[in-house]
Amino acid sequence: MSKETILMVDDEAEIVKLMEIYFRNEGYSLIHASNGMEALEQLRSQSVDLIILDVMMPHMDGIEACMKIREEHHIPIIMLSAKTQDIDKIAGLSIGADEYVTKPFSPLVLVASVKSHLRRYRKLSTFHAKDDDEIVIDDLVINVSTHTVTVDQQEIKLTPREFAILHLLAINRGIVLSMDKIYEVVWNEPFMESKNTVMVHIRKLREKIEKDPQNPKFIKTVWGIGYKMESY
Structure with missing residues (x-):
């Protein structure tokens, strides 16, 4: 079975490097983009199973990137942000994100969340029932x-x-x-x-x-x- 690929979109290199270790240990492949524009380019050139998308980034922030991604892709999106207000979380969910995680976060919790989303998406994508398709x-x-x-x-x-x-x-x-x-x-x-x-x-x-x-x-x-x- 091929590795599932996670696209992490974040301009904080240290966070990306840390998460790469955690995801590699869990058998996932992690690719990286430092802003929304780079993320869209990545999605055009390769297959991705889940996106972790930071809100605050240069050139194109996570909010705009999420809206553009949702125009063409249905894969799970987990948004990251240092903002903790409910209105910010609701805004993230309203534009198409599946979950909103606040920084600082526990790497183990983020990995568990990724596993949960991929498991659910995999189940929905592969479910076939002759009478209920x-x-x-x-x-x-x-x-x-x-x-x-x-x-x-x-x-x-x-x-x-x-x-x-x-x-x-x-x-x-x-x-x-x-x-x-x-x-x-x-x-x-x-x-x-x-x-x-x-x-x-x-x-x-x-x-x-x-x-x-x-x-x-x-x-x-x-x-x-x-x-x-x-x-x-």
């Missing part, structure tokens, strides 16, 4: 095997987390799922007061698949409980 809900079509979503025959670009949430709601359509249940299944870890995280992802998902996000057709809020996907 395609889920059709009115004009919303979710193809599990190709990891694609269309609404009214228009392809919608989702992050791995957004796809996982949509798929979870779709296979349980008509059933109300609490925010803690969504978090535990999609993030694959115990729920730890992460309602804002789930809400941000649901909001972004609605903005992408709903014609009127303020009056959603597919993903309904059940106040005080959670969310459900309507059946049509």
Whole structure:
């Protein structure tokens, strides 16, 4: 089995060198870019399985880079930043990042996070079920095997987390799922007061698949409980 490749985009060389040791010890291949523009060039020339993206960088920062990457790629993105305010974390998640890690961070924790994201992405990318490859809900079509979503025959670009949430709601359509249940299944870890995280992802998902996000057709809020996907 070939090594999975991680692209670390950070202008702090010491952090990159340190993480290269940790990732190499875990069997991953690490490539490096020092800003967003270099990261986009790397993605054009080679295959990458996950991106670790710093926010504060010269030439093109992580926010702009993340938005451009999301135009073409669905791979997991973990954002790094010294900013710790909730509004900064929400901004990072809103533009398509799958996780927001604040600096300084523990290398072991970052490695564990990378493993979790790759494991989940690998599972979603390789899952094939003859009867459930395609889920059709009115004009919303979710193809599990190709990891694609269309609404009214228009392809919608989702992050791995957004796809996982949509798929979870779709296979349980008509059933109300609490925010803690969504978090535990999609993030694959115990729920730890992460309602804002789930809400941000649901909001972004609605903005992408709903014609009127303020009056959603597919993903309904059940106040005080959670969310459900309507059946049509």
